[in-house]
Amino acid sequence: MTERVLVDSALRYFLAVVRYGSINKASVQLHVAPSAVSRQIARLEAELGSQLFERTKTGMRLSASGELLADHARKARLEALRVVNEITGLEGIQKGMVRIASIEGLATYFLPQLISRFRERYSGIHFELIACSNSNVTRRVQEGVADIGLTLTPPPMRGIRVEKRIMAPVHAVMSIDHPLASKRQVTLAQLAGYPLGLPQENTNLRNLFDIACSRQGLLIEPVLVSNYVNALIAFSASGGGVTLFGELSVRHHSYRERLAVLPVKDREMSSRTIEVQTLAGRTLPKGVAAFLEMLCQELD
Template sequence: MRHLTTFRVIDVVARTGSIRRAAESLALTPSAVQRRVSGFETEIGQQIFERLATGVRLNAAGELVVHHIREEFAGTERLRSRLSDLEGVRRGHVSIACSQALAPHFLPDEIAAYRADFPQVTFDVRVLDHLAAIDAVEDYSVDLALVYGVEDMPAIDIIAAVRQDIAMVVARDHPLAGAGEARLRHLLDYPLALPLRSFEGRRLLDRSMARKGFAVAPQLESNSFEFLKAYVARTDAVTIQIPVGAPDRGGDAPVVSVPIAERDLAPGMLTLRQLKGRTLSVAAARFADQIRATLQQRFAA
């Protein structure tokens, strides 16, 4: 599989857009990277990169080549995983993109549980917004995406889907902390610290606010849910999050979550997705089965 070395070089050049940066990433000299690329172009009789003053960029032929290369990588990983299973050695690699809400607790717990049974399986976890996560699935950067708020896409299969009602998150001593359920009008009495409008939960909140004629500008916005929770823990502000990432009400965290009434704020969906038609490696397929079972057990009802 010597050709995979050249494929790896071309893939890194495509991702970085630079011979020099690719060389640094691969611990090679720029001339060695250039020889690999030029040799491949000579072999197939096509240039695959446009040479620019600022670096390189894939041309149309290059886009086809890189798509083939990433399919080849995925197929090789499946082969390795299946060969390992034949030997009775549960090896493999799983790459997954996830929304921020999954990063603090849910996904670490799932990976720890999986590796307790299969300690020789390695993982690559990327925290991305939902659209970037889907892009990573489509270009073979990851096997799976576990994301909140993505519409149906023809090229993507949904492995599992569970409903997620949005909750407000407040400091443990906040006046709303003991409420069994919050109404949107309750949020108007306090400063709002909200995720950016690119997040699905924020979009759902804004649409619901507009339907009710509420117009409230947030005091603070951030692309980090961990920052938002840390901020509301220190103030009387209110933020929002989906249950999979929200703090446990019975725990000892400095913040607690309170459900927002469904009649005020419609729920969204948390989905586990893969590229349509792609056969996952044994390790990735087994992990997807575990995630699906956990989601259904915890949230399907």
């Protein structure tokens, strides 16, 4: 049994068009003819007396009415799935699925070790962990394809419930043999004298770094730029230079014993936050709620 028994076909087809942006793409995912999808959308628009999509050259874009219906339909689908799973005995705290979207830094070591600890107690709970950008974390939660999202310093977003927000200052990560490793904290001016490995431009951390350097008149060119967290941490652990990450990103890293992790004394570097997100107005399945509670306690 699936949530389909409790969710109208028209709403399922509507959500597929919302997600994939076109009737043809939605029909492929639904394994039905495009004409069937078109009929269901037309039926919804006729019954509601409102246009749900704006038809453009690039695809289907939600109208204001469509946005309202999409919010309702996503919550209805998730609630139907929760109810069906409880009825069939596949939910509860014994079995179920927890879908997480997270920035890469937290998805690399912090979340896997937390999932491992959780499954020692609840071995029937399965997980899906997707690493993606800040904006995609929130989008996946809004669309109902992720139960929990972990992101950095996001702007307020419609339809999002903030379950937890903590300060997540940036730290300098270096080998324990580095000349700065014995200090209690470091400044960007001090780091300017050493090789630096940084994330790519337009990431949250890199934007903060560039703003801070601009404010202080510092010209720092990284010797290594990468979109891969492990590459930057391995670079530092091997003595290649310093990189910048939040403490949680390296807390459980396999190289942790070879690393010194020092706070960066700077306004921008200290202002980051980690936010735990869920879909507003949704009743979480018991397995998801239990993991969320453990996650928030760990962040405390």
